Each structure stands twice: as structure tokens, then as C-alpha cells.
Amino acid sequence: MDFVPFPLIELSGGPRERGLQHGQAAADRIRRGIDMYSESLLKNGVDWKHLEQRANAMVPVVEKFDPAYVAEMRGIADGAGVPFAGVMLMNARTEMVAAARRQQSHQHFPDGCTAAFALPEASADGVLLHGQNWDWRAECAETGVVLRIRRDDGPDILTFTEAGGLARSGLNSAGIGLTANALECDRDYQRGPGVPLPFIRRKVLESTYLAEAVRTIFATPKLGSNHMAVSHCGGEAFGFECAPDETFWVAPEGGLYVHANHWISDAARARVKDTGLQETPCSLYRDKRVRHHLAPKRGTLTLEDFRSAFFDDYGSPWAVCRPPRPNDRGNLVATSAMILMRPGEGHLEACPMPALNRQFTTYTLTPDRAAQKQAAE
Numbered sequence: 001m002d003f004v005p006f007p008l009i010e011l012s013g014g015p016r017e018r019g020l021q022h023g024q025a026a027a028d029r030i031r032r033g034i035d036m037y038s039e040s041l042l043k044n045g046v047d048w049k050h051l052e053q054r055a056n057a058m059v060p061v062v063e064k065f066d067p068a069y070v071a072e073m074r075g076i077a078d079g080a081g082v083p084f085a086g087v088m089l090m091n092a093r094t095e096m097v098a099a100a101r102r103q104q105s106h107q108h109f110p111d112g113c114t115a116a117f118a119l120p121e122a123s124a125d126g127v128l129l130h131g132q133n134w135d136w137r138a139e140c141a142e143t144g145v146v147l148r149i150r151r152d153d154g155p156d157i158l159t160f161t162e163a164g165g166l167a168r169s170g171l172n173s174a175g176i177g178l179t180a181n182a183l184e185c186d187r188d189y190q191r192g193p194g195v196p197l198p199f200i201r202r203k204v205l206e207s208t209y210l211a212e213a214v215r216t217i218f219a220t221p222k223l224g225s226n227h228m229a230v231s232h233c234g235g236e237a238f239g240f241e242c243a244p245d246e247t248f249w250v251a252p253e254g255g256l257y258v259h260a261n262h263w264i265s266d267a268a269r270a271r272v273k274d275t276g277l278q279e280t281p282c283s284l285y286r287d288k289r290v291r292h293h294l295a296p297k298r299g300t301l302t303l304e305d306f307r308s309a310f311f312d313d314y315g316s317p318w319a320v321c322r323p324p325r326p327n328d329r330g331n332l333v334a335t336s337a338m339i340l341m342r343p344g345e346g347h348l349e350a351c352p353m354p355a356l357n358r359q360f361t362t363y364t365l366t367p368d369r370a371a372q373k374q375a376a377e
Contacts, residue, residue, distance in 0.1 A: 003141060003352040005361035006160065006337070012150040015068040019075020022164070023087075026145050027080040029163035033143045034086035037093045040331075046096075048085075054096050055085035061193045065220070069166060069199050076164055090164035092196035094182075095189075095223045112136070112335075113181035114260045114286045114320050116294060116306060117231045122255030124300045128233045130177040131306045131340040132169060133354070134160075138324040138334040141352040146170075146363050157205045158348050158365040160339050167202035169339050170348065173368040174208045174375060175233030177343035182261055183225040184276030187243050194223035194244060204228070209375050210236055218247050225272075227259055233344025234376030241268045254298055260287035279327075282318035289320055303340045303349070310338050311354065323355040344372060 009025045011018040023030065041051055063070050073091065077084040089096060112135025120126045134140075140162060147167075149157040159170030169179045180201060200220050207213040210232040217228060222244045231237035239250040239259050248268040250257070261283035263274050277283060293309035294301060312320040324334040338354040341347060346365035351357060 002359060003357045005359070006144045006146050006350050006352060008146045008148060008363055010148050010150070015071040016075040018149065019072040019077075020079040022072075022147065023076040023079020023082075026163040027082075029143045029145060030076070030080045030082060030087070030090065032139070033090050033162050033164055034082060036137065036139055036143070037089050038086065041089075041096065051089065051096070052083070052085040055088035055092075058088055058092055058095075058196065061195060062199060065195045065199055066203065069202065072166065080164070087164050090162055091166055091198045095194070095196045112261055112280055112283070112322070113179070114258070114290055114310065115179040115181055115227075115229050116256070116258045116290055116309070117177070117229055117237050117252070118257075118294065118298075118301045118306075119237060119252060119255040120235045122298045122301050124302050127342055128177070128231055128235065128237065128344055129301060129303055129306060129341070130171075130179065130229070130231045130237075130343055131303070131310065131338070132179040132181070133310045133321060133335045134169070134337045134339065135322055136333065136336050138332040138336060138353070140336040141334070144337055144350075144352065146348070146350060148363070148365060151206070154206050155208055155368060155371060156365055158346065158363055159202075159205060160337065160348070160350055161198070165198050167198055167205050169201075170205055171341050171343040171346065171365065172205050172207070173346060173365055173371065175344045175367065175372040176205065176207055176210065176213055177231040177233075177237075177341050178204050178213075179229045179339070181227040181229075181259055182276065182280075183227050183241060183263060184274065185225045185243050185263070185272040186275055187245060187272060188224040188275070189244075191244065192223060194221045197222065197224075197226050201228070204230060208371055210234075214238070214240075217242065221245070227261075229257065229259060231343060232375065233372055241265055243268070243272050246271070254295070256291070256294055256298060258287045258291045258294070260284075282315060285315065286320045289314055303342065306340055307338070313355070316355075321355045324353075
């Protein structure tokens with residue numbers, strides 16, 4: 001079975017101009033995403049009027065974090081001919097949908113993901129490797145896009161995201177790579193305000209220095225938990241397990257790092273209650289399976305090894321690479337995309353629905369060697 005590759009969308013200019021370009025190029029995918037998530041909210045008692053109220057309530061929080069993001073989202077809405085509330089939903093769906101579920105039924109539907117990176121000393125050619133499987137709604141194999149963002153005030157960005165979103169996973173021209181995985185704990189959605197996660201990821205990808213990315217993760221309040229793996233091509237990378245009010249960092253071992261959807265740092269496990277494993281029990285072995293694929297090849301690892309590890313189908317459909325299956329709320333879930341990166345080279349490969357499709361598309365970004373060298377010195 002063949003799937004259409006994720007379209008590459010070129011963005012440049014100011015925030016509104018970038019938004020207009022994004023909205024015009026991905027209008028159909030944006031509308032489909034908005035329909036999907038607004039339907040989920042409606043099932044939980046949130047109609048469009050309440051959705052607009054929730055979206056408007058988030059505007060001051062996002063504006064305080066970075067007003068350019070609100071301008072870009074308004075541009076996306078105008079370019080696609082959709083309501084602004086729908087674009088906010090595409091960027092804050094975890095916060096808006098999960099909060100609604102907690103209020104209505106104390107249930108959530110976290111996206112999965114299995115992520116990994118290898119430091120230069122663990123790879124075959126001394127280049128940092130980074131990638132992940134994104135487990136979420138199967139429909140997102142048809143709503144994902146890759147944005148190549150040309151910026152005048154910082155590194156250029158290459159990011160895979162849902163159409164209408166500002167960022168999810170990806171890399172920048174300064175050699176920083178980013179992937180994200182869902183986590184849950186007993187502190188989620190108990191307080192506010194907090195910045196929705198896609199805006200934090202976008203800010204990480206706007207960073208020239210790894211220290212700037214780390215500061216963004218630690219300093220930004222969040223509504224729900226999340227894990228972010230941040231790498232720099234100069235040879236440093238870490239995982240960050242984020243509760244709404246506290247962040248725990250995890251270092252790679254032997255140049256290798258793998259993370260799925262459960263808390264792994266000793267400090268985090270002692271301080272928070274993991275509430276996500278009841279819905280993602282396979283997380284306990286997904287990271288183990290990927291690690292066992294990669295660890296014996298330390299020093300010789302390539303993206304092909306990452307590809308092979310992420311295709312692991314043990315326990316299918318509860319596998320590292322998940323085929324479509326209905327979850328306990330009737331939604332069809334799957335590994336919607338596999339993302340493989342060599343951040344220092346501006347190289348990103350993406351495959352929609354990898355359990356059913358092996359066709360990868362390569363997307364590129366011109367590296368800023370001067371910025372990479374300066375950051376590594």
C-alpha cells in the first residue's frame with residue numbers, strides 16, 4: 001500500500017506572511033485536522049462556542065510567551081479560510097482535549113512515540129543521529145506536513161508537524177534536533193496557566209545554542225506532562241521529562257538514549273505518579289526493544305539501524321511500529337509517522353504509516369556551519 005508523502009511547505013517572511021503561506025498550502029489538511037479534533041471535543045461536551053472560548057482564553061498565555069506565534073496562527077487561519085479557534089486547537093489540542101476529558105470523564109488519550117538518539121561516538125561516521133516513531137491518530141498520516149522555515153532572526157527550521165501546527169519534531173540549521181513523547185502524571189491539568197507544548201517545541205527549534213533550548217524547557221510552565229529529547233550535532237544531547245511544574249533531565253548511556261511513554265528518571269519516579277501506563281502499557285517494552293536493537297551496534301550505528309529498530313513489530317499491534325487498531329474510545333490509532341534525522345547535516349526522512357508503508361521521503365535544510373561550529377566551541 002502506498003501513501004502520499006508528507007508535503008513540504010516553504011515558509012518565509014514575517015510571522016503573518018509565514019502563516020498565510022502555511023494556510024494556503026495546507027488548507028485541506030488543516031480543515032481535516034480541525035474537524036477531527038473538534039469532533040473529539042464535541043463528544044466530551046465541548047461545542048464550537050465553548051471551543052472558541054477556550055481558544056481565546058489561551059491567546060494571552062501564548063502572546064506572553066511569544067506574540068509572533070499568535071500572529072502566525074492568525075495568518076494560518078486566514079490563509080486556510082478557517083476560524084482562528086481551529087488553528088489554536090491544532091496547536092493546543094493536547095491541552096484543550098485532555099482538559100475536557102479530565103473534566104468530563106477523567107480519561108485521556110495520550111499520543112505514544114518511541115524516540116532515540118545516538119551521540120557522534122556511537123555512530124558509524126561520527127555524526128549525531130536522532131529519530132522517533134510518532135504514535136497517534138491514524139488519520140494524521142494524511143494531515144502531517146513538513147515545514148521548511150526561512151528565518152531572518154535565527155536558525156532556519158525543518159519540522160514535521162500536523163498541518164496548522166507550528167512545530168512538532170525536527171531540526172534547525174544550527175544543528176539542534178528535537179523529538180517529543182507523551183507522558184502523564186498526577187499533576188497534569190491541575191493548575192494554570194501553562195504554555196501549550198507545540199509552542200515550546202517551536203521555541204526549542206528556534207534556538208542557536210543547546211543551552212537556550214534547555215532554558216526554554218526548564219523555564220516554561222506547562223499544563224501537562226511531556227518528554228522532549230534535544231540533541232546538538234556537536235555531541236551533546238539529553239532527555240527532559242517534564243511535569244507541569246518540574247523538569248527532570250536524563251543523560252544518554254554509552255552515547256545512546258531511548259525513551260517511550262513512561263517516566264524513567266529515578267528522581268521523577270520518586271516524585272510523580274505515572275498515570276499513563278494504563279493506556280500505554282506497551283511503553284515498558286518499546287524502549288527496551290529499540291535499545292536492544294541499537295546497543296550492540298554502538299560505534300557503528302547508522303540511520304538504517306534506527307530504521308530497523310523503529311520497525312520492530314513485537315507484540316503487534318501494541319508494538320514499536322503500530323498498525324492501525326481501534327483504541328478503547330473507538331479512535332483508530334497507529335504509528336502515524338517515522339522520522340529519522342541527521343541534524344548536523346539538515347537531513348530528515350519521513351514515512352507515513354510505516355507499519356503499512358515503507359516509502360520514505362527525504363527533506364533537507366542547508367546547515368549553518370558557522371553557527372554549528374560556534375555553538376560547539
